[in-house]
Amino acid sequence: MSTATGVAAALSGSPPARTSLSLFSVANRVALVTGGHRGIGLEMALALAEAGAIVYCLDLPTEPDADWVKVQNYVAALPATEQNLKGRLEYVTGNVTDQKAMFAHVESIVEREGRIDICMANAGILHACDCLDYSAEDFRKVHEVNVSGVLYTAQAAGRQMERLGTPGSIVLTASISGHITNPTQHLLAYNTSKSAVLQMARSLACELAPKGIRVNSISPGYIVSEMTRGGFSEPGLKQQLSAQNPMGRFGRTDELRGAVLWLASDASTFCTGTDVKVDGGQCAW
Numbered sequence: 689m690s691t692a693t694g695v696a697a698a699l700s701g702s703p704p705a706r707t708s709l710s711l712f713s714v715a716n717r718v719a720l721v722t723g724g725h726r727g728i729g730l731e732m733a734l735a736l737a738e739a740g741a742i743v744y745c746l747d748l749p750t751e752p753d754a755d756w757v758k759v760q761n762y763v764a765a766l767p768a769t770e771q772n773l774k775g776r777l778e779y780v781t782g783n784v785t786d787q788k789a790m791f792a793h794v795e796s797i798v799e800r801e802g803r804i805d806i807c808m809a810n811a812g813i814l815h816a817c818d819c820l821d822y823s824a825e826d827f828r829k830v831h832e833v834n835v836s837g838v839l840y841t842a843q844a845a846g847r848q849m850e851r852l853g854t855p856g857s858i859v860l861t862a863s864i865s866g867h868i869t870n871p872t873q874h875l876l877a878y879n880t881s882k883s884a885v886l887q888m889a890r891s892l893a894c895e896l897a898p899k900g901i902r903v904n905s906i907s908p909g910y911i912v913s914e915m916t917r918g919g920f921s922e923p924g925l926k927q928q929l930s931a932q933n934p935m936g937r938f939g940r941t942d943e944l945r946g947a948v949l950w951l952a953s954d955a956s957t958f959c960t961g962t963d964v965k966v967d968g969g970q971c972a973w
C-alpha cells in the first residue's frame with residue numbers, strides 16, 4: 689500500500705482519498721492538559737476529545753465542579769463517527785509545582801492507558817503589582833507555577849514519551865505577554881514568566897527533536913476566562929484592552945481550538961520550536 693500523501697499521492701496513481709482533514713485526528717491518543725478544569729485548558733481538552741483523544745485534565749480542585757462534569761458528559765454523549773472516534777475526559781487532582789507528583793501522575797496515566805501522546809502544559813496564574821514593589825514571595829509564586837510548573841509538566845510527559853518511543857507533541861501555553869508588555873498593565877512577573885515559557889519551548893524542542901518529540905507554544909491574546917474576568921475587572925478596562933488589538937475585541941476560548949489541534953496532531957509534523965499567536969493581531973501592531 690502506498691504511504692504517499694498530498695500531491696505525491698495524486699501523482700503516484702493511488703486511489704483518490706480525502707486525507708487532509710484526517711491529519712487533525714488524534715483518535716485513541718492520550719493527552720494531559722494542566723489547568724484543564726476550566727477556561728482555556730478545558731476548551732483544549734474538549735477539542736482534543738472531540739478529535740478522538742482520551743484526555744486527562746489535571747488541576748487543583750480535589751473534585752471537578754458541575755461545569756466540568758457537564759463537559760465530560762457532553763464528550764461521552766458525542767455521536768459516533770465513521771472514524772469511530774472515542775474521546776473521553778478524565779479528571780486528576782494535582783499541582784504542577786510538585787515535580788515528583790507530576791512525574792507520578794503521568795506514570796499512572798501511562799499505567800492506565802498504556803501511552804501518552806500529547807501534553808498541554810497550560811496551567812498558569814496572573815498577578816499584578818507595580819514593578820518596584822514586587823515582593824520576592826509574589827514574584828516567586830508566579831514563576832513557580834508559570835515557569836517551573838510548565839517545565840515539570842513537560843518533563844513528566846517527555847520522560848514517558850522517550851521511554852515508550854512515542855512521537856509525542858508537547859505544547860506550552862505562553863502568551864502575547866511573553867512577546868510584548870501589555871499596555872497600561874503592571875504584570876512584570878507574569879510577562880517575565882511567559883517570555884521564559886517561549887524560550888523553554890525552543891530549548892525543549894531542540895533537545896527533544898532527536899527523540900522524535902515536538903515542542904511548541906501557543907500565545908493567546910486577551911481571551912475571555914476567569915483569569916481575565918478576575919484580573920481585568922475594573923470598569924471600562926475590558927473595552928480599553930479590546931482596543932489594543934486590530935480586531936477590537938477579546939477572543940473566545942473556542943477560537944484556540946484550531947491551533948491546539950494543529951500542534952497536537954500529525955497536521956504539524958515538521959513544526960517544532962515555534963510559537964503560534966492567537967491574538968486578534970495584537971502583536972502585529
Ligand SMILES: NC(=O)c1ccc[n+]([C@@H]2O[C@H](COP(=O)([O-])OP(=O)(O)OC[C@H]3O[C@@H](n4cnc5c(N)ncnc54)[C@H](O)[C@@H]3O)[C@@H](O)[C@H]2O)c1
Pocket residue numbers: 722723724725726727728729746747748749782783784785810811812813814833837861862863864907908909910911912913914915916
Ligand atoms: N485568558 C487569557 O487572556 C490568556 C491570555 C494569554 C495566556 N493565557 C494563559 O492561558 C493559560 C490558561 O489561562 P485561563 O485564561 O484559562 O485561566 P484560568 O484562571 O481560567 O485557568 C487556569 C487554570 O489553571 C489552574 N491552576 C493554577 N495553578 C495551578 C497549579 N499550581 N497546578 C495545577 N493547576 C493550576 C487553575 O486552577 C485554573 O483551573 C494560563 O497559562 C494563562 O497564563 C491566558
